[in-house]
Amino acid sequence: MSIALGHERDVAIADLLDRALNKGVVLSGEATISLAGVDLIYVGLKVLVASYETASRIRDKQPLAAPLSDERDTQ
Amino acid sequence: MMLYVYGVVDSPQFSAAVSGHEEAIVFPVACGDLAAAASGVSCALEPQVQNIWRHEQVLEVLMQEHAVLPLRFGTCVRDVDTLSHDLQRRRPALLESLARVRGKVEFALRVAGIMAAGESPVICRDDTASSLLPGTRYLQAKAKIFHEQANIDAAARRVRSMLEPDLDGAAVAAVWELGGKASAPLIASYLVARDNIPQFIHAIDTARGDHPALDITCSGPWAPYSFVSMRGAEAER
Numbered sequence: 502m503s504i505a506l507g508h509e510r511d512v513a514i515a516d517l518l519d520r521a522l523n524k525g526v527v528l529s530g531e532a533t534i535s536l537a538g539v540d541l542i543y544v545g546l547k548v549l550v551a552s553y554e555t556a557s558r559i560r561d562k563q564p565l566a567a568p569l570s571d572e573r574d575t576q
Numbered sequence: 577m578m579l580y581v582y583g584v585v586d587s588p589q590f591s592a593a594v595s596g597h598e599e600a601i602v603f604p605v606a607c608g609d610l611a612a613a614a615s616g617v618s619c620a621l622e623p624q625v626q627n628i629w630r631h632e633q634v635l636e637v638l639m640q641e642h643a644v645l646p647l648r649f650g651t652c653v654r655d656v657d658t659l660s661h662d663l664q665r666r667r668p669a670l671l672e673s674l675a676r677v678r679g680k681v682e683f684a685l686r687v688a689g690i691m692a693a694g695e696s697p698v699i700c701r702d703d704t705a706s707s708l709l710p711g712t713r714y715l716q717a718k719a720k721i722f723h724e725q726a727n728i729d730a731a732a733r734r735v736r737s738m739l740e741p742d743l744d745g746a747a748v749a750a751v752w753e754l755g756g757k758a759s760a761p762l763i764a765s766y767l768v769a770r771d772n773i774p775q776f777i778h779a780i781d782t783a784r785g786d787h788p789a790l791d792i793t794c795s796g797p798w799a800p801y802s803f804v805s806m807r808g809a810e811a812e813r
Contacts, residue, residue, distance in 0.1 A: 512686070512793050512795055513795040514625060516684035516686070516795045516796075516798070517628060517629070517632055517795075517798065518623075518625070518628060519684070519763075520646075520682070520684070520765075520798060520799075520801035520802060521628045521631055521632060521646075521648065521649040521801065522623060522628070522648070522649055522650075523648075524646075524648065524801035524802050524804075525645075525646040525647050525648035525649070525799075525801045525804060526583075526584065526645050526646065526647045526648065526670075526673070526804050527647070527648050527651070528581065528647065528651055528653070528662050528666070
């Protein structure tokens with residue numbers, strides 16, 4: 502369904518990563534944003550594929566090696 | 577075993593048979609006239625591209641027949657009762673968001689080359705002569721960084737105002753992310769009615785033609801991630 506109008510598929514992947522990892526509804530209560538065994542260095546590299554800006558923003562906000570599940574509580 | 581939650585749909589049921597993570601069938605967890613789309617997973621998921629694509633693909637199948645609120649990738653709950661309780665508590669806000677995105681999709685916009693098309697840079701005196709005291713050099717360096725960021729922000733705002741006349745008419749809403757770095761693109765998300773997708777694509781082409789100095793990239797349609805943000809007190813109001 503998705504189309505890339507400008508650059509190639511990499512841009513579409515980058516845009517999807519930016520959205521799926523940083524946006525969307527966050528259920529609180531008992532819900533968790535759980536990413537198994539992932540620390541921020543790893544996530545940073547993943548997001549770096551998507552967007553230098555996003556990776557920088559996450560690195561600026563979070564201490565290194567903190568689990569991503571903590572991100573929900575800090576925003 | 578726990579439940580992975582993909583999104584919330586504006587119906588207690590959905591007919592689409594779709595496989596989610598680990599090839600598990602996605603099923604509805606109803607709460608009145610809406611439902612969460614969930615499937616069982618054996619462990620938390622890593623943010624690998626194929627997992628995130630699967631998350632998006634499930635949402636896209638559901639969006640063919642329903643309004644859908646995408647959840648952030650990686651959202652898991654312990655069981656159906658927990659999910660039902662969360663849905664019930666947030667039902668008014670969820671219904672409001674569903675109404676806002678019904679029949680609409682999101683497009684992602686990246687604009688590079690904003691400094692070339694932006695305002696003339698503010699000149700900052702860069703006197704780093706060794707005769708200056710360390711404190712003075714430090715403050716001058718801080719001032720230089722401040723002015724560089726101000727130049728970037730001014731250029732981003734100007735580029736945004738240049739593009740909005742072309743794009744806004746074909747969209748319902750937009751979110752711009754300003755305050756980036758000179759090397760990073762200006763990013764925007766546009767909420768577009770499905771019926772207006774051809775007009776929006778045409779508007780992108782028009783903007784490219786009107787502003788050849790800018791490198792404008794657009795991808796989509798995506799689930800409306802940027803227009804459904806709800807968390808904490810906002811979600812429970």
